[in-house]
Amino acid sequence: MGFVGFDSAKIRSLGRDLKALGDNAGKLHSDLSDVLTEAQSLMGGKPATTSPALQPLVANPFTFWPFGGGSLPGSLGHELGEMSDSITRRCNQLDMCNELVAKGYDIDPALAFADEKAPDEKKITDALSAIAALDGKGFGDDGNRDDLDEVKDKLDGLTAAELDAFLAKVPAEDLRRYGDLAQKTDDSGMWWWESHDGIPAGQFRDHLSHLLQEAGPSHWAKLQAAFPGIQPGFDTTDAWLQGYNSQLGQGVKGMHYGMPGDPLFATPGKVDASSISQGQFADCWYIASLTATAQADPKFIQEGIKQNPNGTVNVRIWDKDGNQHWVTVTPDLPMDENGNLVSAHGSGETWPAYYEKAFALMYGGDTGGTPDNHEGDKLYDRAEQGDYGATEWDNTDKAPPYVTGHDSKSIDNNLGAIKKSFESHHPVIVATGSVDQNDVPPEWKGSFVSRHVFYVKGFTADGKVILGNPWGGGAPDVEATPEQYEKYFNSPQELQVSG
Template sequence: MAGIFGADIVQLRELSKHLDASSARLAGTKSSLSRDVQGSTAWKGADADRFRSDWAGTHTALLAKVIEALAAAGKAVAVHAEEQEKASGAGGQGGAVLGAGGGAGAFDKLPYRMDHSVPRHADQGQADLSNEELEKLQTLARDAADNNDVFEGNDKDVNELRDALAALKPAQLDQFLKTLSDNELKQLAEGSASDGKGLFNWEGTTPFEKHQLLDQMLSKASPEQVDRLKELIPWAQPNGEARGDAARPGGADPSTTNQWMDPAAPVIGEQPGKDDIRQGQYGDCVVMSAAGAMINADPDWARDHVTDNGNGTVSVRLFDQNGNGQWVTVTKDLPENSHGGQLGAKPGQNGNWPAYIEKALSQVYTEDDNRDPTKEGAPRDVADPPGNYRAIEGNYGPDAFKYLAGPDVEQTSDADVLWSAANEGRPSLVGTLGETPEGAPEGYRSGHAYFVTGTDRDGNIVLQNPWGPDHPKMSISKTEFTKFFQNATVTR
């Protein structure tokens, strides 16, 4: 292999692409196999249980290392090709435009990936856009910034710019961003944040659509441009204030500080799992339970849906209102509590990924209303729009679950439906009653959600508290579910 590719720059870059593609294909195969292994009901017994345990604990970890090694090799080959091109003085259109557009040198400064994320944009590409191509992108940006069209608004323009940016490699995207002034970026931020409605466009620009545009910029930009986008686009950062978790002993602990911190923990550890779910100060037990249910059913779920882009941003894959998976990219900083720690979900042994699910979801969540129950004497619930962490607090199972699992979720009070889901390994969560009933099992908290981790030898379902693995687990029968719990949300 080395003898064939040698120092041929074109073939080195081709090898880099093959390595990246192989990494992505193997990651997809691993995820598909995990779903088949964990979700199969045809193979039962001790041998089946042992194999599933080995698969989740050993085999997937080995495959993950191969996937990561392939991606790292692809990046290393690409860097070698770049160095070889510089050393040999290779030029052409790419060399000329690099000088004119500011170059791709910023990408050489990206930090080594310390976590186990699967890269979204492993091929950085070259800053080789022509002046004509740059002018077309600039025109699209101006159109997206202008929301003065009475008849159609600018929704179509925002989506056209998004699609154009999606076709760019990171180095090209960075080249384009450098041609925009601060004022032009501010105008683009204002225009794409408007609803985009005109007389003949009833829906306008949805939260997902405006964040798809932001995703194309944040996920690919150099760290320097990420800092610039964060400064110039106010809605790139959500409001981190919290009403608090009313189910906690002592009641809710609200926060209005809206301070931010740079976390030390990696986004994805070596073996992410359900015990990484450690709900913080936000009252988002449903969100954290949904995340716990998803990774309990599929050990690769976190790695497939959350990734560190290596440039100061993290991407999270959520489902929009039409059931389509969409990447939502946020900056890597997280809300800070009064003690200097993370206000939201705490990092687990294998990563900080739950905290980024919270942050991404807060940017696009539209299901909040003013009908959530509150304790006597507490302020009435209010509806918060996307862009607020408060929007993801205190909501109902299906509302939050569908952003993580897709539209095929249902709420039920039928114990048989819940038990069927648990026996088949389908993600499920349950909600408790508003007041603690007499005789409730140990670990029961009113107004709270728990996620199902399976069944025990007696046929009871096992519930885990999203506050963390150190809190008591509950094994409950069908009778106890009917008596002590409000309902369940299951994936179909």
């Protein structure tokens, strides 16, 4: 069944009428200018109009958009012309979607009204043929990259409606085969041409983001099944393996992906570093870097995340080689059995969770690492990539490049050097060593733990450093004298942020 209830012929007629009115707007503007100019002349120079909008027309028939204000008649030529073109594009889109539905294609109804180029059935069938041709194909001496690039280019060239129709038709095994071949880029063989297998990781990551950004929600599961790099797993995290967070001592049961109820920002477009909570994953080194950056330059963080019309979220992040990517993630997030977010989050907002989700997909520096008492246990002490487990238990200098696009700078381990960096508007993070909890100042209990990362929030009037705990959620700040700082903290990093 097609998309009914719209008379395309009448809507097109409206578009033509608007176009005609727009074409005549320039003549109306000029005529009005002539009338006002002549009237002012006949009135002996007295103002011909008291309207501030019409006064610029006197003796100046060219005062209209783009040269002047957009409220004058001449501006209608541009505005009505654009409106007419949009109506025509939307009618073409609706008519072609109806034709494809009549031929047996499945298209999300919301896409039938998009303002984009009308779908072309040939582009859909060409993409289906190209991906099916990978089955059993004997690739030449140059590997399979040319064949895979052909598929990638065809998919990237589809409009949202065309991609929707393609995903509804393509067999799951064809999509999965394409994903497997694309990600096999091992060039460790003896022949030079083996380096031409697969699609380079950065290009394929951008390709996956493009597909996910355009695809309708009904196809996300199909994409995730074919391309595991779209959705990070959490079954390698300490919280999953042990059922609790070892530092917080909080239980975590029934972990699953679910849809959060909070918006991206509690206040639209406003980043509040003080609202961030680490959640149950052991990635304090990343959350501290994110929070410190949000505190120092909230606009930088705010500009690095945006929501797409289909509900997915784009996050700006850099890879291990310093290349910038906009990673697209689905809006679902890890939750516990009660529907509470297990991942990072804000107070009534979710943007930190999506930054963390994109980081889980992109982090490529994991070499293992484990909470105390699990060294050598392969369930914990293992290298991972593309999941939340990869982001746990690493060093303070590893996360900043993914947040800011620049390596961090190690600074001297004293409050003088730290204060200088902080007052130069640099985010600063510091780590704790392995400390006997019985030796911790009593006023720090409930916030200070070993093998943790804090961020610098400021300094007191009497020279103490104020350190924020990325746990958030009411975890108290730590105020340390210079002597206490040097005893309990180490590895300070100055983050480099530039837009």
